[in-house]
Amino acid sequence: MNTKRILIAGLGYVGLTTGVCLAELGHSVVAYDVDDEKIVQLRKHSLHFREPELMDLMERNAGAGRLEFTSSCEESMRDVDIAFICSGTQPDSNGAADLSDVEATVQRIALGATKPFTLVLQSNVSPRGSFERLSVVLSQYLPETISAAVVVNPTFMREGSAVFDFFHSDRIVIGAWDYAAAEDIATLYSPLHCPVVLTDPVSAQLTRYASNAFLTMKTCFINEVARIATQVGADIGSVTEAMGLDTRLGTDFSEDNKTFNTSCYSGDVLVLAALAEDNGGQxxxxxxxxxxxxxxxxxxxTLHDALHGITGKKVCVLGLATHGRADEAPNSPVHEVVTTLCRQGAHVHAYDPDSDRINLPVTQWPGIRYFADAYQAANGSDAILVASDWPELGGLDWGNIRVHMTGNTVIDGRGMLSPDTMRELGFDYLALAS
Ligand SMILES: NC(=O)c1ccc[n+]([C@@H]2O[C@H](COP(=O)([O-])OP(=O)(O)OC[C@H]3O[C@@H](n4cnc5c(N)ncnc54)[C@H](O)[C@@H]3O)[C@@H](O)[C@H]2O)c1
Known part of the structure; x- marks a missing residue:
């Protein structure tokens, strides 16, 4: 295999996972972040977020000398063939990405370059104008003797299954005006044996926004059907299973398509809508x-309807992250629901199988009380919201919980429970989708 010297700039979910996985494919990876403390911790093999499998792969590849961490971008650019930009992009109120961190990263990469290289943009940036803007920044700071191609390579990995998603990609999308550079990046992914779409940069960027907007639309749709199913007494699980067997629809109304989309999906729908409207469309x-x-x-x-108002009601929230075993951004959907409930005057009793989640900012909200035990959290509650996909939540003694609740409403946001069993136990059970 033709191994490359790769720089990863920005070590959040995307950058760290990409870097570790590329090292696992045999490349020599130097991983850089502007946050020095993060580098200190990563050198000690301490991760700043949880992601299944990532720690093992990180230790193995660092141990094998294929992965190192640095806080100096310029020095680390020596002999680099490919530089990935994975720094964060905060969205504005229209969802559009703020380019300042990405621009700063491009500048440092350019200043440190010692030979021709390919710059790979994985951060989410708007399909309108950003590729050109970053190409200009790159050429402004590159030494005159060195050339660089720019390639867009949107990532579709999900928090909670990022490593799995890297090695089991449905497709790789690469956008560039320089065909040779695009093919070079495609070769990096050839061990994954998945389809590769080579296109122009704008189409590659639009693909990401369109895919995430479509997935969000699918969630909204199936959640509406789930509500209708409850009203007419249908089983949403059977409905989605039967719908999914139609190959035009696809089998996957599961996993991501349950109640909560990740916050980055929501942002992507905003970007797409604003893009259409800013260009005179609807x-x-x-x-x-x-x-x-x-x-x-x-x-x-739904909670409002079931409880005839939320103010003063005791709502038990089981699980403080959509994907139980992974960490989520502070503005994640579960946190948004919890803070909305608190704002509306509910008393939220929260429990998570991971006791470290007591330290989340959301658990400091007035109106929320954190419990180390699911049964105590549920005790006396008017309603329970199952918000995480922890298998433990499915295995709780729900008969016992029912006896000690004040109300009988259970909203299953992650399809963790059996509708029949829950109804037999006397719950007013609603799965928004399953
Ligand atoms: N998280 C996801 O599931 C996901 C999925 C697909 C795409 N994305 C996109 O990928 C990008 C990164 O996402 P993330 O979730 O990993 O972000 P993150 O906020 O978790 O991490 C970004 C990292 O970049 C670092 N950084 C900021 N400025 C820097 C600079 N000038 N140089 C080097 N490092 C810098 C930060 O310290 C941080 O560690 C974003 O544009 C995001 O929209 C995220």
Whole structure:
């Protein structure tokens, strides 16, 4: 294999996972972040977020000398063939990415370059104008004798299964005007044996926004059907299974398509709608998705209806992250639901199988009380919201919980429970999707 010297700039979910996985494929990876403390911790093999499998792979590849961490971008650019930009992009109110961190990263990479290289943009940036803007910044700071190609390579990895998603990609999308550079990046991924789409940079960027907007729309749709199913007494699990067997629809109404989309999906729908409108078009469907988005509003509305108002009600939230075993951004959907409930005057009793989650900012909100035991959290509650996909939550003694609740409403946001069993136990059970 033709191994490359690769720099990864920005070590959040995307950058660290990409770097570790590329090292696992045999490349020599130097991983850089502007946050010095993060580098100190990573050198000690301490991760700043949890992601299944990542720690093992990181230790193995660092031990084998294929992965090192640095806080000096310029020095680390020596002999680099490919530089990935994975720094964060904070969205504005229209969802559009703030380019300042990415621009700063491009500048440092350019200043440190010692030979021709390919710059790979993985951070989310708007399909309109950002590729050109970053190409200009690159050429401004590159030494005159050195050339660089720019390639867009959007990532579709999900928090909670990022390593799995890297090695089991459905497709790789690469956008560039320089065909040779695009092919070079495609070769990096050839051990993954998945389809590769080579296209122009704008189409590659638009693909990411369109894919995530479509997934969000799917969630909104199936959550509406789930609500109708509850009203007419249908089993949403059977409905989604039967729908999914239609190859035009696909089998996957599961996993991501349950009540909560990740916050980056929501941002992507906003970007797409704004893109259409800024160019004189309309985005009625996307605006309806934004209005409806991800079941969060539906969930609050459903609780309102079931409890005849939320103020003063005791709501037990089981699980403080959509994907139990992974960490999530502070503005994650579960946190948004919890803070909305608190704002509306509910007393939230929270429990998570991971006791470290007591330290989350959301657990400091007035109105929330954290319990180290699920049964104590549920005790005396008017309603329970199952917000995480921890298998433990499915295995709780729900008969016992029912006896000690004040109300009988259970909203299953992650499809963790059996509808029949829950109804037999006397719960007013609602799965927003399963
Ligand atoms: N998290 C996801 O699931 C996901 C999925 C697909 C795409 N993305 C996109 O990928 C990008 C990175 O996402 P993330 O979730 O890993 O972000 P993150 O905020 O978790 O991490 C970004 C990292 O970049 C570092 N950084 C900031 N400025 C820097 C600079 N000038 N030089 C070097 N490092 C710098 C920060 O210290 C931080 O460690 C974003 O544009 C995001 O929208 C994220």
């Amino acid at each position: 985005a009625a469907l996307l605006r309806a998705v934004i209005e409806n988005e991800s079941g969060r509003h539906l969930l609050i509305r």
